Amino acid sequence: MPWNDTFECMPVVDLQKFQLEKLKETVAYAYERVPFYRRKLEELKVKPGDIQCLEDVAKLPFTVKNDLRDNYPFGLCAVPLKEVVRVHASSGTTGKPITGPYTADDLEQWTECMARSLWSAGIRPDDIAQNAYGHGLFTGGLGFHQGATRLGCTVVPTSSGLTERQIMLMKDFGSTALLSTPSYALTIAERAEELKVNIRDLPLRIGVFGAEPWTIAMREEIERRMGIRAMEAYGLTELCGPGIAFDCEAQDGLHINEDHFLAEIVDPGTFEPLPLGEKGELIFTSLQRRAMPMLRYRTKDITRFRRETCACGRTLLKMDKLSGRTDDMLIISGVNVFPSQIEALLLEIPEVEPQYRLLVRKKGYLDHLVVQVEGKKEIYEAGAEKRLEIEAKVSGHIKGMMGVGVEVNIVEPKFITRSEGKALRVVDERPKHLR
Ligand code: DLL
Numbered sequence: 244m245p246w247n248d249t250f251e252c253m254p255v256v257d258l259q260k261f262q263l264e265k266l267k268e269t270v271a272y273a274y275e276r277v278p279f280y281r282r283k284l285e286e287l288k289v290k291p292g293d294i295q296c297l298e299d300v301a302k303l304p305f306t307v308k309n310d311l312r313d314n315y316p317f318g319l320c321a322v323p324l325k326e327v328v329r330v331h332a333s334s335g336t337t338g339k340p341i342t343g344p345y346t347a348d349d350l351e352q353w354t355e356c357m358a359r360s361l362w363s364a365g366i367r368p369d370d371i372a373q374n375a376y377g378h379g380l381f382t383g384g385l386g387f388h389q390g391a392t393r394l395g396c397t398v399v400p401t402s403s404g405l406t407e408r409q410i411m412l413m414k415d416f417g418s419t420a421l422l423s424t425p426s427y428a429l430t431i432a433e434r435a436e437e438l439k440v441n442i443r444d445l446p447l448r449i450g451v452f453g454a455e456p457w458t459i460a461m462r463e464e465i466e467r468r469m470g471i472r473a474m475e476a477y478g479l480t481e482l483c484g485p486g487i488a489f490d491c492e493a494q495d496g497l498h499i500n501e502d503h504f505l506a507e508i509v510d511p512g513t514f515e516p517l518p519l520g521e522k523g524e525l526i527f528t529s530l531q532r533r534a535m536p537m538l539r540y541r542t543k544d545i546t547r548f549r550r551e552t553c554a555c556g557r558t559l560l561k562m563d564k565l566s567g568r569t570d571d572m573l574i575i576s577g578v579n580v581f582p583s584q585i586e587a588l589l590l591e592i593p594e595v596e597p598q599y600r601l602l603v604r605k606k607g608y609l610d611h612l613v614v615q616v617e618g619k620k621e622i623y624e625a626g627a628e629k630r631l632e633i634e635a636k637v638s639g640h641i642k643g644m645m646g647v648g649v650e651v652n653i654v655e656p657k658f659i660t661r662s663e664g665k666a667l668r669v670v671d672e673r674p675k676h677l678r
Pocket of ligand 1: 333376382383452453454455456457475476477478479480481484485486542544565568574577579
């Protein structure tokens with residue numbers, strides 16, 4: 244039985260009726276309360292009353308990450324800040340983050356969506372849930388915390404990092420569920436093996452993983468090494484965080500919480516809606532959010548939909564595991580990293596040139612980023628000690644601004660091949676099966 248069978252198993256016609264009602268409300272709400280949307284809608288000569296059927300969503304303007312950046316921090320808010328009870332954030336494409344504000348009602352909706360996801364993954368009130376997603380501005384930690392608390396689990400908010408302590412607590416507390424990024428789960432598995440702790444012998448039985456791309460091969464590897472079922476969660480800060488789509492016992496695609504999010508697939512080149520079953524860019528319109536309603540948010544994630552009666556009984560639309568992105572966003576240790584953002588930070592360091600390359604490597608199971616950047620001639624020639632000092636300065640700046648640890652190598656002037664078109668900024672050196 245699902246957590247909320249009214250919505251999770253609703254006949255599709257009824258669900259779509261509900262979506263249409265909420266879509267009309269959302270468009271009117273955004274038009275009235277968010278000047279950005281009023282302007283965009285007026286430019287397209289669309290009035291809220293023009294939304295008469297679900298397909299009319301295609302009349303609405305898209306929203307992209309840069310719109311959030313341009314309106315940073317609260318320009319897209321539909322309510323005064325005194326009604327906002329929480330703000331999360333994630334990386335934007337340049338220096339400033341993008342923000343995700345919530346009203347009390349938004350938090351309640353998010354908790355409901357997370358409860359559905361965790362229940363569907365097989366988590367139950369008697370589980371001891373070790374939550375190793377980063378707690379803080381990142382939506383993973385608190386989102387999973389709320390959902391697991393709603394289920395009545397014994398929540399252990401370890402946050403990410405301090406791997407040996409994670410393993411000790413997992414053993415001592417008898418954790419039965421692990422909530423983390425998939426790469427961090429593998430790091431825990433690897434460290435446990437080094438410490439001669441066999442996770443397969445511990446009570447751990449389920450993991451709920453997400454926030455970064457992972458292959459089915461990686462899922463199987465986690466399942467084998469930890470002796471658990473590895474379930475998946477999907478979401479993004481702009482729409483609430485995790486809780487948008489979730490795995491079920493069939494482990495065959497993620498169900499979208501359609502009463503909260505209207506999903507579309509568009510052609511990534513023309514942005515025209517694609518028929519059901521075709522692969523393209525995933526778009527979401529929020530249907531009930533109050534603090535920051537979102538019209539047609541372009542996730543840049545690529546997938547396809549399936550409308551089928553799932554073995555689990557849910558009628559909610561299913562999306563395939565993501566097959567990539569349409570942009571150059573990297574996810575390093577769960578932190579979204581745009582090359583343009585690193586570039587903006589490098590430009591703030593006078594000792595280096597904005598000539599750089601990002602090498603994506605694996606360090607154990609974690610993605611690891613090496614920033615190769617040209618030193619100014621006099622810096623490079625000042626010798627190894629000076630270079631080390633500047634490397635530390637650059638990595639400290641990146642860590643301080645983005646919260647992600649990177650390795651910085653100062654290379655000699657003219658080391659980076661000069662571009663004659665699109666610069667090749669990112670070199671993916673990870674083994675194919677771990678990408
Ligand atoms: O990563 C929210 C989240 C937290 C999801 C915990 C799942 C678990 P952002 O930091 O805004 O939010 O990053 C959103 O991460 O557009 C995808 O590209 C990627 N992503 C999220 N979940 C998955 C997944 C959170 N299951 C961006 N598989 C999204 C692949 C994922 N990529």
